Amino acid sequence: MSSFKINIQITGSKDSYVFLTKTDNSFYDAKTIRAHSWMRTLKEANIEYRPLYQTRHSFASQMIQNGEDIIWVASMLGHSSPKMTLDKYVKSETKKRGTFISNVMCTE
DSSP states (O other), rough: OHHHHHHHHHHHHHTTOSBBOOTTOOOOOOOHHIIIIIHHHHHHTTTTOOOOOHHHHHHHHHHTTTOOOHHHHHHHTOSOOHHHHHHHHHHOOOOOOOOHHHHHHOOO
16 A cells, blocks of 8 residues: 555544644644754755745646646646636746648648
């Protein structure tokens, strides 16, 4: 059984957030998670400090870049619509699109 499923069984039985303290108690807010785990984890990984909230943005960006269904991503983030997610996480590009059509039509 994966550690993720085991963690869900543990925290689900405690009606808790996903992560628990070393003594299997719930963290009661993000400030406590940051103070007890987040800063230590970043230091051990030799990563410069960043707010815990940035993991939300990283999650969303990675899911979208890897072709995950935008409706699912929006739902996971609690957004009211996929449009809200797209507006926030997908940058408009100035890159020319559909150039293969022009290339095909010009060569015939």
